Amino acid sequence: MSEELWTALRLRCENCRACPLSAARKNLVLGTGSRTADLMFVGEAPGEQEDLEGIPFVGKAGQLLDRYLFAVGIPRESVYIANVLKCRPPHNRDPLPEEEDACIGYLREQVKLVDPKIIVCLGRISAMRLITPDFRITRDHGQFVRKGKYLMTAVYHPAALLRDPSKKEAMLLDMERIKAKLDALADSDFP
Numbered sequence: 727m728s729e730e731l732w733t734a735l736r737l738r739c740e741n742c743r744a745c746p747l748s749a750a751r752k753n754l755v756l757g758t759g760s761r762t763a764d765l766m767f768v769g770e771a772p773g774e775q776e777d778l779e780g781i782p783f784v785g786k787a788g789q790l791l792d793r794y795l796f797a798v799g800i801p802r803e804s805v806y807i808a809n810v811l812k813c814r815p816p817h818n819r820d821p822l823p824e825e826e827d828a829c830i831g832y833l834r835e836q837v838k839l840v841d842p843k844i845i846v847c848l849g850r851i852s853a854m855r856l857i858t859p860d861f862r863i864t865r866d867h868g869q870f871v872r873k874g875k876y877l878m879t880a881v882y883h884p885a886a887l888l889r890d891p892s893k894k895e896a897m898l899l900d901m902e903r904i905k906a907k908l909d910a911l912a913d914s915d916f917p
C-alpha cells in the first residue's frame with residue numbers, strides 16, 4: 727500500500743507545474759533513504775549535483791553531511807533525506823516563499839509516509855519553514871522542540887560549515903545529541 731502511495735507521490739511531483747522551477751530542472755529530487763526511518767533530515771533545495779543525479783545531498787555539502795553521520799554512528803541508509811523544494815532554484819539561490827508554498831505539501835506527505843520520530847532541519851531556511859519563522863540558526867541550533875508527534879531540531883547547513891569551518895565543532899555536538907536522543911527513543915520502545 728505504502729509503495730503505491732510513494733509511486734503516486736513521485737508521479738504528482740514529476741507532473742507538478744505549480745511553480746516555474748520544474749521547467750529548468752534536469753531531475754526531480756524527491757528524497758532518498760529508508761522509508762521507515764526514525765530520523766529524517768530536511769534541507770532547503772537541490773543544488774547542481776543533486777539536480778544532475780536526482781538524489782538529495784550528493785554534492786560537496788552532502789559529502790560533509792555523510793561524514794557527520796558516520797562520525798556519530800548513524801548509517802546514511804538508515805535515515806530519510808529530503809528537501810523543502812524538489813526542484814533546483816537557478817544558481818542555487820534561496821527558495822522564494824511562493825516556491826516553498828507550492829512545494830511544502832509534498833514534504834508533508836513524505837513526513838506522513840515515513841512517520842519519523844525526529845526531524846532534523848538542515849539549515850536556517852528549512853528550520854524557518856518547519857519549526858518557526860523566527861528561527862535563528864546561530865541561537866537555536868541543537869534545541870529540540872515537539873511539534874505534534876514529531877521531535878524537531880535544526881543544525882547548521884553543511885554548506886554553511888564549508889564556508890565557515892569554525893561552526894564544525896557545534897555541528898558535531900548537535901549530531902551527537904541527535905544520535906543520543908534517537909537511541910533513547912529506541913530504548914523507550916522496548917516493552
Ligand code: URA
Pocket residue numbers: 769770771772773776781782783784785787788809848885
Ligand atoms: N543543499 C540542500 O539544501 N539540499 C540538497 O539536496 C543539497 C544541497
